[in-house]
Structure formats: C-alpha cells, structure tokens
Amino acid sequence: MLGDTGEGDASQYSVVPGLLKIGEKTSFAVIASDVIYPTGSGNEYGDKFFRPYQDYDAPIYAIPGNHDWYDGLGGFMRVFCDAPPLKPKPDRGLRGVLWRKPETIDEVALAEARKLRGKTSQQAGPPAAQPGPYWVIESDSLLIVGVDTGIRNEIDRAQTEWLRRVSRDPRPKILVTGKPIYTGNVYKPSRLEDGGTIDDIVRDPAHRYVAAIGGDVHNYQRYPVRLDDGRVIQYVVTGGGGAFMHATHIIDRVDVAGVHEDDFRCYPLRGDSLSFYSQLYAKRLRMRWLYLTPSEAACIMSERIRNEPVRAMAGPVRITRRMRWAARLLGAWPWPLRLPVDKVFHRFLSELSDWDTPPFFKQFLHVTVTSDALTLRCFGATGCLAQELEPPLEDEVRIPLTV
Known part of the structure; x- marks a missing residue:
C-alpha cells in the first residue's frame, strides 16, 4: 500500500526497489490518495504511474486524493476505471475564471504508456477496470473498503449509502481513505453530506473495522485508539510513497483520543x-x-x-x-x-522544500491477511543502496481478526 506517489522524480522512484523486493509475492497493491501530483493530469500517468511500477507484477487499485480531483478526476477515471474522456463544461463566475481546466488526454500517448503495465497479471479484473473511485475488495477473512473523500474531505449521500451497506458485511474491515482520520495529533473524522462522519461508521462495533488508513499527509503515523468498549482501531497515515516529505518534528506530544506518546509511531522520527x-x-x-x-x-x-x-x-x-x-x-x-515544513506552507511553497538527493524518508506498507490476523508493516525507502537491498522495517503491528 502506497500513498501520495506521483511526482515522477527521484523520491518516487526511490520507493520502487523496496516495493518490488518486499511486494514480490503480493496479490495486489493499493494507492491511497494523490496518484498524480500536483494536478492529477491524465497526460502525466506515463512517467508517474505506468513507468515506475512497470515491474510490479500484480494489479494496482487506487482511490483518488484531492490532487487527482484538481483535474476534475478525468485522468484518474480514464486510467483506473476505463471511463470515457471528460467533456469540458463551461463554468460561469469566478470559479470558471480561476479553476484549472481539465486537460485533453493524449490517447495515443496513454495507449503507449499502458503497454508498460500490459501483462495479464497486472490487470485489475475481471472486469478489466475498477468500478469507480470508491470500491470494496473482498477476501474470505477481510474487506478492504476504499472511499473517495474528494477535495473537501466529505462524501455525498450516494457514497454514504454505499458505505453503510458494505459496512454491514460481517467480516472485519480496513478503511482506505484519501484523508487520514488522525494526523499530527489532530482528529479529522471526514464529514458525511447527510450528517455524521465516516469515523462514526468506522467506530460502530457492528461494522468490525480494525484499521483506517489514509494518505494526503506525506509521512507515516500510527495511532492505536482504544474505544470505550475495549476495541482498538489502528488509525494510520501512509503518505510517504513519493511526494515531498511533510515534517514529523512539528507533531506535538501525542495525546489525541487517549493515545499515549509511547504508543504513537511515526516515520521519519x-x-x-x-x-x-x-x-x-x-x-x-x-x-x-x-x-x-x-x-x-x-x-x-x-x-x-x-x-x-x-x-x-x-x-x-x-x-x-x-x-x-x-x-x-x-x-x-x-x-x-x-x-x-508543513502542509500550510507546502500548499503554496512546496518547491522550496522538495529535494531529489537521498535520503528521502519515503515509506510503504506491506499488508498480510490470514484467517485470524492482519499484519501491517511499514518499510522505509531512502534512495540509498543499503536500504534498496534490505528495506528497513520501521514499524509493525499485528491485529487479531477473530471475535
């Protein structure tokens, strides 16, 4: 599982050797948020998606982040869902003047780029594409539920109804979301258009969520939150898949939701x-x-x-x-x-704190599911040879799945 991958530069490519080594026998990969940075253009998938992961020999699914929506989600839907190209619609008023217009996708170039991940083993299917920007992946022991939180960190009524329906399945679940619910010692539960939050659904004991994993923030954080009924849900940030690093030294001593500092984990330190x-x-x-x-x-x-x-x-x-x-x-x-050093500044000045020489402090998750346990392992990726040959294990947690 990767998050916030697509800058197309050395920091993104530094993750690839470890991903191929650790993920050699994995069944599939998931990109959690911001597949293409900074504006989600469909014309940038060649160098920022197909080329970096051409040797990963399994399907890759994704949920969009806010940056994928800056292109109207046209590039994302074209690549992952095989949707027809967007037809430009006239926007009136200030939004029409200031908002970025979706690019017309070069279909010839996209077809050439697809060949880089053209093997049958790399295809998501059947059907040949994921059904939309939110989805559920089923196994006998676990559901992986991906939600599209858009730009405003909110899901509409149709997606909310779908999320409530799939959450009633009796199997344990992981939520994968474009916006993390806990990050920087702050609680951001993600709104539902018709009231309440995504986290209300996650915390409902009938739904059996054991983890909620989000991208958007470009580092790794883990908050083991103990609920009143004694259950523990692991809230994870995994946004170190390639884009420039968001600092961890600005995170205060952790105390959100009763999580003790000694139980909190982050990478980089x-x-x-x-x-x-x-x-x-x-x-x-x-x-x-x-x-x-x-x-x-x-x-x-x-x-x-x-x-x-x-x-x-x-x-x-x-x-x-x-x-x-x-x-x-x-x-x-x-x-x-x-x-x-943080997101507020990066929104306007990200180029000032990007770099293209090691170490990078990137990371990815390796997720193992058995009939009785889910194991999350965070591996670092620095761009240095020693860590390419032997990716360092930065964090590990085993989550029981039995009632």
Missing part, C-alpha cells in the same frame, strides 16, 4: 525530520548555523516532546541557544516566523 530540514535550509539559505546534527535534533525533540530518544546518542550533547533558535525557525516549537 521527529529528530531525523528536524535534522534533515535543518540541513536542507542551511544549504539553500547559506545559513550554516541552522544545521542540527541528528544527535542534536534528537535531543532537542526529546526535550520538546518529553520522551527518551529512540536511538542512543553517540556522545553527550549540550543544547545551545543557537540550536534552540534553529529549531524554532524550523517549526519544532510554535513560532510565528518559520520556514516551510
């Missing part, structure tokens, strides 16, 4: 996130004093979060005033003046 962004901006702004070594950054984040560093330090570290100011500018503490 907060200290590594802070150290990397300090190096990035120290070079680009030619401000050498901004750079924090991994040990310095880990100690600063330990002081900020009030936990023990995950890794042992190479030696004693003395936190200085210079280090604290660098951490403030990089968002480790709430501060009005800070450099682009």
Whole structure:
C-alpha cells in the first residue's frame, strides 16, 4: 500500500526497489490518495504511474486524493476505471475564471504508456477496470473498503449509502481513505453530506473495522485508539510513497483520543525530520548555523516532546541557544516566523522544500491477511543502496481478526 506517489522524480522512484523486493509475492497493491501530483493530469500517468511500477507484477487499485480531483478526476477515471474522456463544461463566475481546466488526454500517448503495465497479471479484473473511485475488495477473512473523500474531505449521500451497506458485511474491515482520520495529533473524522462522519461508521462495533488508513499527509503515523468498549482501531497515515516529505518534528506530544506518546509511531522520527530540514535550509539559505546534527535534533525533540530518544546518542550533547533558535525557525516549537515544513506552507511553497538527493524518508506498507490476523508493516525507502537491498522495517503491528 502506497500513498501520495506521483511526482515522477527521484523520491518516487526511490520507493520502487523496496516495493518490488518486499511486494514480490503480493496479490495486489493499493494507492491511497494523490496518484498524480500536483494536478492529477491524465497526460502525466506515463512517467508517474505506468513507468515506475512497470515491474510490479500484480494489479494496482487506487482511490483518488484531492490532487487527482484538481483535474476534475478525468485522468484518474480514464486510467483506473476505463471511463470515457471528460467533456469540458463551461463554468460561469469566478470559479470558471480561476479553476484549472481539465486537460485533453493524449490517447495515443496513454495507449503507449499502458503497454508498460500490459501483462495479464497486472490487470485489475475481471472486469478489466475498477468500478469507480470508491470500491470494496473482498477476501474470505477481510474487506478492504476504499472511499473517495474528494477535495473537501466529505462524501455525498450516494457514497454514504454505499458505505453503510458494505459496512454491514460481517467480516472485519480496513478503511482506505484519501484523508487520514488522525494526523499530527489532530482528529479529522471526514464529514458525511447527510450528517455524521465516516469515523462514526468506522467506530460502530457492528461494522468490525480494525484499521483506517489514509494518505494526503506525506509521512507515516500510527495511532492505536482504544474505544470505550475495549476495541482498538489502528488509525494510520501512509503518505510517504513519493511526494515531498511533510515534517514529523512539528507533531506535538501525542495525546489525541487517549493515545499515549509511547504508543504513537511515526516515520521519519521527529529528530531525523528536524535534522534533515535543518540541513536542507542551511544549504539553500547559506545559513550554516541552522544545521542540527541528528544527535542534536534528537535531543532537542526529546526535550520538546518529553520522551527518551529512540536511538542512543553517540556522545553527550549540550543544547545551545543557537540550536534552540534553529529549531524554532524550523517549526519544532510554535513560532510565528518559520520556514516551510508543513502542509500550510507546502500548499503554496512546496518547491522550496522538495529535494531529489537521498535520503528521502519515503515509506510503504506491506499488508498480510490470514484467517485470524492482519499484519501491517511499514518499510522505509531512502534512495540509498543499503536500504534498496534490505528495506528497513520501521514499524509493525499485528491485529487479531477473530471475535
């Protein structure tokens, strides 16, 4: 399972060797959100979807993210659902002036690109295409339910009715969504047009959801939320499939929904996130004093979060005033003046914090389902040779499926 894949650059391709190695015998893959970044164009699927995954020898399903909708979902529906090309409709008013017009897809180029994943084993079928932007995949032990949350993180009445219907199936379930329900120590439950939230459906004990996995945020996070009835639902962010990294060092000490900091997991680690962004901006702004070594950054984040560093330090570290100011500018503490490291800034200035040299801090999930358990494993992808040969396991959780 991948999330937020399609930049078409080195950071996306860095995930491929580990994906092919770990995913060699998997039955299929799922892309959770933002298949094509930044605007979902159907003309970019060749270099950002078909070419990167041409050697993955199984079908790939997907749910769209908000960036796929910036093209009116035309590219996504054409590629994954074999839908006819969109016919442009005139938009009146300000939206018609400012909103991006869907591109006319070059059908010849798309047909050539499809040949890169043209083997029978790589096709989603029968039928030959997924039925729409939301779907359910069945196995004897588990359902994988994918929902399309669009741009506004909301699903309409028709999709809500469908979701309620498939959720009544007695088998355990994973929800795959374009917007994570927990991220950055914040609860974002995704609205239903007719009232309530997607998470209301997930939490209903009759529906037997055991995990909810979303993309959109470009890193890995896991929140094991214990409900009042004693059940635990694993809420996961898996958006490190290729697009530029969203920092983890800006995440406060975790306490949302009663999740303890020691039970929370993220990749990259907060200290590594802070150290990397300090190096990035120290070079680009030619401000050498901004750079924090991994040990310095880990100690600063330990002081900020009030936990023990995950890794042992190479030696004693003395936190200085210079280090604290660098951490403030990089968002480790709430501060009005800070450099682009999070989604608010990235929405307008993403190119300032993108990079095309290792390490990348990308990741993907490997999901194993048996009759009695679901196992989620998060593997890192850095673009470095050692991690291509032996992808590092960054997190693992086993979820019982028996009642």
